[in-house]
Amino acid sequence: MFQRRPTVKGDLSFSNPAVRAWLYQIVAVAIVVGIAAYLIHNTVTNLNNRGITSGFAFLDRAAGFGIVQHLIDYEQGDTYGRVFVVGLLNTLLVSALCIVFASFLGFFLGLARLSENWLLRKLSTIYIETFRNIPPLLQIFFWYFAVLRNLPGPRQAVNAFDLLFLSNRGLYIPSPQMGEGLLAFIVAIIVALAVSAGLFRYNKTHQIKTGQLRRTWPVALGLLILLPAIAQWAFGAALHWDVPALRGFNFRGGMVLIPELAALTLALSVYTSAFIAEIIRSGIQSVPHGQHEAARSLALPNTVTLRQVIIPQALRVIIPPLTSQYLNIVKNSSLAAAIGYPDMVSLFAGTVLNQTGQAIETIAITMSVYLIISLSISLLMNIYNRRIALIER
Structure with a gap:
């Protein structure tokens, strides 16, 4: 039988496993750095040959185009930097709305799948199996073209107490x-x-x-x-x-939720809520049945048992996959470009890129923004997961 030669302290020969491990890592890092340097050099050379200037000075130039929805003041003469802020806020808005709506809807659907009511259980199952198996882009098209675009015009808008007006131009609210x-x-x-x-x-x-x-x-x-x-x-x-009021062919005053925002919010909320419902269901079913029986033996009501006993234990299983669904919402919000919602991808990686030709800079900024948002969500969810973790002593 072959015997492994013992490692001698201070042995720097290639036969030492620790030395080999360090050499392999150094070679791997050198290869990665070399490839990156080659790509950067090649990109800079090609840009110089084509006379394309690089850098972020274009952010101070005037954009010259309008944006349908902006959460901050914006005019056509504003800079590309302000366009970036407008697109970022619109992305954060639709992501936050979808996270809230999908969480509430998914929670109640997950509970409905465990309900003793046969009809409620079957309806929630049909909902989940239907919407989670249809691509989100098709759902966005459905809500936008088949539903919201077929609403009546401003003059025939649905009126609620002269405060809310719903038409194919959007929902106007005070x-x-x-x-x-x-x-x-x-x-x-x-x-x-x-x-x-x-x-x-x-x-x-x-x-x-x-x-x-x-x-x-x-x-x-x-x-x-x-x-x-x-x-x-x-x-x-x-x-x-x-308060908005009809003046001419459209409403003036108030605040409008454009159809693109409504379609994107509805589609992503419905789509993601189906996955969240299954996460909630599996998390609740992961709690040992003895916990239910112990709560029942203490004569606790079902609502108290669920709120005080089952859900706190189920969160250990729920939070990690729920974080992934929140990240999917942020990433799927980039599908807004398909219906013209002015988010980061549509504005910055679309219109600004076409006008300025700064492909590397605009794409790099857009990718960095999505990366920072995703890492921030992961950080917050991990902090919350650690706080609610059950520590076994």
Whole structure:
């Protein structure tokens, strides 16, 4: 039998496994650096041969085109840098809306799949198996072309109390305008939340020591209503509302949610909620059945059992795949370019790239933004996952 030669301390020969491991890593790093240097040199050479300037100076040039939806003030004469901010905010808006809606819808669908009601269980199963097996781009087309574009025009818009108007131009809603009492209103809400949080911790400590349960939510709700109301009465209205009105062929005033935003939000929320529902269902089923029986033996109601016993344990299984679905929402939001929603891809990697020819810079900025957003979501979800983790002692 062959015997492995023992490693001698200080042996720098190639037969030493540690030396070989370091050499392999050094060679691998050198190859990667060499390939990167070649690609960079080749790119710079080709750009110089074609007379294409590189750099980010184009961000200070005037864009010269309009944007349908912008969360900040924007005019055609603004710079490409401001276009970048507008596209970033639009991407964050649709991503945040889809994450919230998909989470709520997926949670209730996941519970419905475990319901004892036969009809509710079958309907949720049909929903999940239907929408998660249709590509998201086709769902976006369905909501945009088949539903929202077939709504009536502005003159025949669906009217709700002369405040909300729904047409094929979008959903027009009142727009909040800052009032003189806004600062006092915000301070009142912060104080109410701080007092409610302190009261909740005090009641929790009291329950642990004495076993007596004190409800916090009535006092918290009263503070959240009473303190802002007093602030409004003493310092004036916090907000004024600009109500949309039909003038000519379209509505003026207020705030509009364009059909592209609605279609993208509906499609991605419905699509992702089907996957989240299965994550919720599997997470709940991963909790040992003995936990259900123990809660039932204590005569706990089903809602209390689910909220206090099952869900906290199921979160250990739910959070990691749920993070992946949130990341998928952010990445799938780039499909907005298919229907003309002004997000990062449509504006910066589309219109700006075509006007300036700065392909490397625009694509690099867009990729970096999506990378930073995804890493930020992963970081926040991992922090939350560590906080709720059950530590076995």
